[in-house]
Amino acid sequence: MAKHLNKKSILITGCSSGIGLEVADGLKFRGYRVFATGRQKKDIEMLNNKGFESLYLDLNSSKSIKSAVDEVLFRTDGTLYALFNNGGYGQPGAVEDLSREAIRAQFETNLFGTMELTNLVIPFMRKQGYGRIIQNSSFLGFVALPYRGAYISSKYALEGLTDTLRLELGGTHIHVSLIESGPILTKHKTNSLKFFKKYISTENSPHSLAYKFLEDRLTQIEPQSIFTLHPNKVLEKVIDALESRKPKNRYYITFPAYLFAACKRVLPNFILDKILLMASDKGRR
Ligand SMILES: NC(=O)c1ccc[n+]([C@@H]2O[C@H](COP(=O)([O-])OP(=O)(O)OC[C@H]3O[C@@H](n4cnc5c(N)ncnc54)[C@H](OP(=O)(O)O)[C@@H]3O)[C@@H](O)[C@H]2O)c1
Numbered sequence: 001m002a003k004h005l006n007k008k009s010i011l012i013t014g015c016s017s018g019i020g021l022e023v024a025d026g027l028k029f030r031g032y033r034v035f036a037t038g039r040q041k042k043d044i045e046m047l048n049n050k051g052f053e054s055l056y057l058d059l060n061s062s063k064s065i066k067s068a069v070d071e072v073l074f075r076t077d078g079t080l081y082a083l084f085n086n087g088g089y090g091q092p093g094a095v096e097d098l099s100r101e102a103i104r105a106q107f108e109t110n111l112f113g114t115m116e117l118t119n120l121v122i123p124f125m126r127k128q129g130y131g132r133i134i135q136n137s138s139f140l141g142f143v144a145l146p147y148r149g150a151y152i153s154s155k156y157a158l159e160g161l162t163d164t165l166r167l168e169l170g171g172t173h174i175h176v177s178l179i180e181s182g183p184i185l186t187k188h189k190t191n192s193l194k195f196f197k198k199y200i201s202t203e204n205s206p207h208s209l210a211y212k213f214l215e216d217r218l219t220q221i222e223p224q225s226i227f228t229l230h231p232n233k234v235l236e237k238v239i240d241a242l243e244s245r246k247p248k249n250r251y252y253i254t255f256p257a258y259l260f261a262a263c264k265r266v267l268p269n270f271i272l273d274k275i276l277l278m279a280s281d282k283g284r285r
Contacts, residue, residue: 009033009076010242011068013057013117014087016043018186019136022231023084023238024052030239035072037087059087059113060105069120082132082242083121085114090192091150092214093200094207102199103150110154115161122174131174134241135162136234139182139257143264143272146280147207147214151192166249177241180261182254183228193218210283217284226255 010027014020015036024036028051036047037057047054053075057068072080091098091106118133125131140148141155159178166176196218202211222228237251252258256279263272279285 007031007033008081008242009035009072009079010082010084011035011037011072011080011121012084012086013037013059013114015047015052015054016040018188019184019231019234020084020086023086023235025050026232026235026239027242028052032242033076035068035075037068057087057117059109059117061113062116065113065117066120069117073124078124079128080121080124080131082134083118084134084136084238085118086136088114088136088154089151089195090148090188091199092147092192092196092218093150094147094205094210095149097200097205097207098150099199102195103153105195105199106150106154107157110151111157111161114158118165122169125174126172129173132242132247133165133174133176134238135159135176135178137162137178137180139180139252139254139260141178141180143260143276145276147210147283163249175241175247176249177247178250179234179237179241180250180252180257181229181234182256183222184231184234184253185222185224185228186231189218189220207283213281213283229254 010032012020012024012034015024016038024034028034034052035055036052037055038044038047039056039058044054044056055068055071056064058064088110091102093102114135135158137158138155140152141159144152162176162178169176193215196214200211202208205211224230233253237253241247241251252261263275
């Protein structure tokens, strides 16, 4: 890993909690100039009080994306070392119970807003001749598990655009990396439950039993283990993606992410499906 990089600027989305907040804290401590974004007034105040340059950015609003980018570039004289696309959420629910509205909302945040932001930043990175773009995907960006179809498809799509972007940015010194994490201890599950309640009608669904397990899973607090890690494990990989001379295309985190990446590479699809079904245990996991 390269030596500590002083006062390089980074824009991070979704810093109100979880991975975004952990990475923002860690990078600030490391000497980065962190533009930490949030959506609610209380979160922006909290981030300001922590000493970040805090801005409003809602990935569902093109206007807010543009004004946050304009403000960052104004403050940095048109330069930005890195973008960490972190903000996002998971829409639970069986594929056949997902409305167009629910899938659209999921894609607005996890894909469309994220890529719109990325595309606003790239011209400045091209001009300065360097940059790092880090996408917080998921191991669910390369394997599927039941009852997470909207989220999984948004992350698969993010991976598709990111892999393409990396090829198109070849030779520009703008490096693009994907974070492929398994479960991390954050508010992700609590926030997912809100979207489950908002968009999924459980009553007449053939999946109503699985939904009972799903609701239990989303309300349980998991202990830290090799399956579920603290967000500081993501921070470690983000630091590598920012500071390594040759950042990796993909950074795996947690045992399930390594395991499923290996399974996907070597196993026939029908065996992989059986393993994934076992891993999900009818929606209990
Ligand atoms: N936790 C995991 O197990 C896990 C595993 C793999 C990947 N990830 C990915 O990690 C990222 C961060 O999630 P987390 O686990 O840290 O969960 P989290 O604690 O729920 O944090 C999610 C963050 O995303 C923000 N966000 C949601 N919708 C947004 C929008 N429309 N515009 C801007 N920001 C928005 C949230 O802001 P508000 O508070 O304003 O809603 C919050 O700051 C997500 O992309 C998620 O897919 C998580």
